[in-house]
Amino acid sequence: MENQGIKKDYNCEYFNPEVETLSREEIEALQLERLKETVAHCMNSPFYKKRFEEIGLTVDDIKSLDDIRKIPFTTKQDLRDTYPFGIASVPLEKCTRLHSSSGTTGNPTVILHTDKDIDEWANQVARNLWMVGLRPTDVFQNSSGYGMFTGGLGFQNGAEKMGMLTVPAAAGNSLRQIKFIKDFGTTAIHAVPSYLTRLKEVMDQEGVDPRRDTKLRVFAIGAEPHSEEQRKRIEDMFGVKAYNSFGMSEMCGPGVGFECKEQNGLHFWEDYYIVEIVDPETLEPVPDGEIGELVLTSIRREAMPLLRYRTRDLTRVLGRSCPCGRNHVRIDRMKGRSDDMMVLKGVNIFPIQIEKILMQFPELANNYLITLTTDSDNDNMTVEVELEELFTDDYTRLQQLTKTIQRALKDEILLTPYVKLVPKGTLPVSDGKAVRVVDKRTVYK
C-alpha cells in the first residue's frame, strides 16, 4: 500500500507484492474499509454532502460492498455542473495539480490532485510497468502528448517511480523519436496504437528495422480503442509485446487498469477502485461475462474521489483470478462507448465487434462503414468494407468472400448484415478517423 521506493529484487514479479497477491476475500475486505473511509471523506465535498443529505445517506448505511448501490451515480455532467472545483473533498490549498479535459459541449471538466494522489497514481503506473517485465535497467520513452493530457505526466511519474530512465519524448516528430530509440537504447514505449503504425512507416522509409536496429521489447498502448487484431499487427510489425493500458482522467489518468503478461484482460486495481459493470439502460448490474457500462468508484483518492462514476465505456468482466497470481478483476478491452451502442432488432451491437471480424480477413482493408436503415418496418444493417488487394478477377470468388464475411459476422452479432465490398479509398473519412456508423433509421434508434 505504501510506496516501497525502487525495488531491489528484480526477480520478484510484483511491484507491490502484498497488495497484488491478495485473495478475493482480502481484496473485498479492504475495499469495504476504503469505501467507508471515502464516503466519510466525501462529506467534505459540497457536491456529495448535498447529494447525501438529499437521500439521507450516511456512512453507517455502508455495511457491505453491495451497499454501494445505495449511492447515486456520478456523471460527466455532474463534473461540468460543478466546474471547476465544486466536487473537491479537500481545500484547494491541499491540491498541487489539476488536469482538465476540454469538452465539445459546455464546460470542460477539472480533476484535482493532492501530492498523495499524484504519488498513488504513479504507484499504479509503476505497478503496471513492472508487471509486464520492465525493470530499472530499462529505458522508457513516453511518446504521448503531455500537458493537460494525463498520458504524458502519468506515465512519466510512474516510469520514474519504477526507477527507469524515462525519456519525455512527447508525441510526434517521428524522425526524432527514431533517433532517441536508437541513441538511448529505448526498450519500452508508451504511445497510442495508431501512432506506432505511423512510426513503423517512417522506420521503413528510413531503412530502420526495429528487430535489428533497436532494443525495443515492450509497448504500452492505450487511450484509443483498438481491437485484438490491431494489437497483433503492431506486435508483428515490430517484434515487440504490446500491452493494453486503461486510464481515465476522472480516476487519475493511465494506471487504472493494465494487462499482465497473460494478455488476457486488464487487471483493474481493486485496492484503488471498486469496479461495477451495469446495463446502460436499466443501470442494474450485469453478470460476469456480459457486456455493460463500466462504473468506477475511486476509494483511495484525497482531492476528488468520485463515487460510482459512469465511464460510458462498454466492457465486461473476464475473471477474478489469473495465472499471474493476481486476483484483481480482469476486464476485457473496451468495446466502445455506451453512446455508440446500436440496438438492432432488440440485439445490442457494438462497432468493435464488427471490426474484430473484418480484421480477420487479410483481403480486407481497415476502413469500413456500418449503415442502419429501415425497410418496411424492418431494421437492416449494411456493412461496407474496403478491399485491400484485388486477389482475383473472378466474380464467383468475390461473392464467396462476401458470403464468408457475412457468416462470420452473423456468428458474432447474431444478425445477418448485408455485406458489400467496395474499392479501397472510397469510404468516407472524417478528421482522419474513419466514420463507422450511419444510422438512417426513421422509426426507432
Added chain:
Amino acid sequence: MTIKQLSIFIENKGGTLIRVLDLLSKAGIQIIASTVADTQDYGIYRVLCNEPAKAYLILKEEGINVQLADVIALSIDDEPGRAAQAVQAFSESGVSISYMYSFLWKGRGVLVFRANPSEKAKEVIMLKKLGFMTEENFK
C-alpha cells in the same frame, strides 16, 4: 500464349472508373480494348493496353484495387461462326471460361477470355492450331 490484362475493382457508381481512365491517359497509356462487368454492388473493369506492367504500377501506387490477370486472346477471322467454333473447342476439352469479350484489331476479330485450367486451354490452342495474340501484337 497468355497476355496481361488489368482487372480493376470499381464502384458501380463509376467514380473509380473515371479516375482510372484519367490516370492512364495522363501516363500516355493506350487502351486497346476494355469492358465493364458489374453486379448490384461493384464492378470489374478489364483493360487491355499497350503497357500493362507500367499501367499496373501506376494504379497500384494510387491505391486502386488492381490485378494483372493472365488471359488468352485468340485471333479469329471476322466471319460468322468463328468465335462459336473456338469456344466449342474449349468446352469439349473441359476448359471453363469465366468471362469473355471481343473486339476488332486491324481487321481481325480478337476474342479475350480467362480459361480454367489455363494449361489445358493452351493445349487446345496448340492441338486445334488456333491463332492467338501476343503482347507484341499490341505494341
